[in-house]
Amino acid sequence: MTFPSAAKPGLFIAFEGGDGAGKSTQAALLTQSLTDAGHSVVRTREPGGTPVGEKLRSLVLDHGQGEIDARCEALIFAAARAAHTVQVIAPAVARGEIVISDRYIDSSIAYQGAGRGLGTSEVQQINEWATENLWPDLTVLLDVTPLDGRNRRTAGAAAEDRLESEPDDFHADIRHAFLDLAAAHPERYLVLHAGLPIAELASAINTAVQTLLANTRGTP
Numbered sequence: 001m002t003f004p005s006a007a008k009p010g011l012f013i014a015f016e017g018g019d020g021a022g023k024s025t026q027a028a029l030l031t032q033s034l035t036d037a038g039h040s041v042v043r044t045r046e047p048g049g050t051p052v053g054e055k056l057r058s059l060v061l062d063h064g065q066g067e068i069d070a071r072c073e074a075l076i077f078a079a080a081r082a083a084h085t086v087q088v089i090a091p092a093v094a095r096g097e098i099v100i101s102d103r104y105i106d107s108s109i110a111y112q113g114a115g116r117g118l119g120t121s122e123v124q125q126i127n128e129w130a131t132e133n134l135w136p137d138l139t140v141l142l143d144v145t146p147l148d149g150r151n152r153r154t155a156g157a158a159a160e161d162r163l164e165s166e167p168d169d170f171h172a173d174i175r176h177a178f179l180d181l182a183a184a185h186p187e188r189y190l191v192l193h194a195g196l197p198i199a200e201l202a203s204a205i206n207t208a209v210q211t212l213l214a215n216t217r218g219t220p
């Protein structure tokens with residue numbers, strides 16, 4: 001696995017976690033606080049983030065698209081990610097901007113590798129190829145139990161997509177895969193309990209990002 005070097009100008013931050021973890025809320029709060037501080041921020045999401053990625057998103061998430069087997073699903077997510085990396089993430093980082101992505105490679109390792117049983121190292125390999133080994137500088141993992149995730153999702157109005165509607169043991173496998181990834185690379189993860197108050201989570205995330213900015217740019 002290779003990681004972006006500390007000398008590069010931009011920063012790449014990914015939010016990961018099970019469905020209902022609150023990633024989008026925290027990604028929005030971090031975007032706002034960094035923008036307020038004068039940083040140039042690109043907020044994006046997976047699957048999606050590009051025109052082709054958004055089409056692939058509806059193909060893989062909407063119900064009623066016909067049968068999509070596990071390998072096909074993994075390759076669709078990887079294809080969307082290839083476009084996202086080359087068209088959005090890498091250029092923004094090269095311009096010195098801060099990219100905040102709602103989900104990235106870890107989601108494929110957890111959902112397709114562990115959840116669908118395709119194998120975490122196999123799914124990691126196809127994604128390293130798809131992204132030319134571009135890994136985030138920091139991954140914020142919002143850890144949520146399957147039950148809490150389901151309760152938080154059903155509290156909202158939106159109907160569950162193809163992945164969300166999988167049973168709890170699927171979501172338990174995903175949770176453990178995320179935690180394993182974080183444990184294997186503690187230097188690039190911030191793991192937080194998703195049930196903490198929103199302001200507390202936002203403050204912990206901000207502190208970690210300020211530290212990273214100070215380390216990579218010399219200034220917060």
Ligand code: TYD
Nearest residue numbers: 019020046047077103104107108111163164
């Ligand atoms: P997302 O839009 O983040 O849903 P939510 O905001 O509810 O978390 O992600 C959509 C779904 O796609 C989610 O169930 C996770 C799944 N997914 C994968 O299975 N593999 C992937 O590589 C990605 C990026 C997402």
